């Protein structure tokens with residue numbers, strides 16, 4: 001801020017017929033003093049840039065971690081429907097906030113200092129000229145306020161549009177095999193193009209607004225300079241102000257002008273930052289519909305009974321469509337129950353309720369007589385092992401995948417679980433348990449057995465098993481079934497199997513037929529088969545017809561395999 005006044009003094013010094021050395025310094029001394037000042041300024045600037053950038057990056061890193069932690073604790077529905085728009089909050093919004101509270105804030109402070117000190121110096125040099133200059137400030141500030149508000153609105157819309165764009169891309173990229181199999185390049189490009197165009201249209205509006213704003217502020221700045229030059233020149237000729245002071249004043253006007261312009265940018269960036277911050281804090285402050293840590297811990301060492309009492313359920317995204325209607329079912333501790341029913345009948349939804357991905361709309365599920373909603377979700381899920389239809393693998397070694405629910409498990413425990421789950425294929429791999437795998441790098445049957453090992457390693461009190469329907473060949477199916485069989489026979493775990501194949505169904509102690517959202521038949525395999533008008537028999541007709549020998553017996557380990565029958569699979 002000392003530059004304009006120094007230059008003015010120098011001009012007066014050199015143009016004077018009787019030069020007076022400013023502040024009593026020699027020209028050399030003054031030059032050195034200025035050099036020292038510039039060096040100190042440069043050092044401060046370097047420090048500011050480094051510190052601000054680092055602080056910004058740290059804020060971004062911390063915000064990202066917290067947002068991510070908050071996102072993965074939300075109920076699955078919120079994230080799966082893309083409602084949370086988590087990815088764009090994690091990537092874009094956090095950067096904007098980080099930049100706002102560091103870079104923009106520091107630029108803002110600088111511009112405040114530039115404008116106020118500049119104005120003070122101008123008043124000192126010539127109050128009249130300063131007042132003339134100030135005439136342009138109110139209209140420009142008013143414009144800045146409107147511009148800032150408009151930009152905040154646009155920024156919110158842009159973030160939303162970017163979120164949509166990311167969602168489309170993520171969906172296609174994660175299903176690239178399907179996209180390529182159907183040659184759906186054009187279709188996917190069109191979807192993406194539509195979303196990109198929305199972002200572009202918003203960017204166009206932002207560009208127009210900023211163009212108009214900066215064009216008009218630049219114009220008013222130059223007109224002000226012109227007015228100052230005209231009026232100030234007059235004052236110089238009248239001898240009321242020196243050429244040097246007028247020069248200093250004009251330079252200060254430029255400083256103040258650019259300070260005010262930076263303030264406008266600051267204001268609009270802060271508005272953008274507030275928009276992005278709101279989106280982040282919305283997610284950070286959001287209380288999950290099923291909070292993970294409220295309630296009491298699950299009583300230890302219990303395995304049941306698990307009871308579904310008058311459970312009604314509909315998906316929040318499909319209100320009014322009741323999937324389960326007054327479902328009643330009881331599983332004793334250590335018992336295995338297979339649920340059978342038509343495809344889409346709600347079998348997997350029962351698992352989803354058991355795991356508390358959702359809560360029933362009416363009715364309750366109890367464990368050892370206590371409503372499971374009273375337990376902390378984390379402690380409840382801790383005692384449940386799941387084997388989904390299409391198990392998910394994570395990038396890492398086979399060992400780390402098996403130990404997913406129990407990272408501190410020893411190698412012996414991991415190998416033991418793998419042995420129990422018939423994962424003999426692991427020993428055949430060159431690197432065994434240290435083999436690196438990706439999401440898709442094992443076959444369907446291997447993935448299922450690995451998932452069984454993963455579930456067993458947790459030594460769960462309850463096992464929720466969703467049988468793979470189509471991905472297994474006869475040999476893999478037999479191996480998976482044998483693994484399941486071991487679990488059922490041990491009676492160490494209460495097992496709720498969503499079953500499709502007769503060979504599995506027959507091994508469960510009891511079978512529950514799910515029809516029209518409720519259990520319509522319940523009993524052992526033989527009881528259900530021998531019932532007159534058996535719904536179970538009707539459901540299983542195709543599979544039963546394809547059996548040539550005796551029907552499989554729950555006690556007979558050599559029960560016949562069910563032949564592949566696409567029609568049956570479709571029906572069940």
Ligand SMILES: Nc1ncnc2c1ncn2[C@@H]1O[C@H](COP(=O)(O)OP(=O)(O)OP(=O)(O)O)[C@@H](O)[C@H]1O
Pocket residue numbers: 315317318323341342343344345346347348349350498572
């Ligand atoms: N997340 C969801 N949101 C809305 N509706 C859903 C959701 N998941 C499943 N549904 C619907 O709920 C119904 C029951 O689905 P569910 O997956 O429980 O059936 P299922 O008996 O396990 O079928 P399958 O044997 O084919 O796996 C279906 O009509 C399905 O369309």
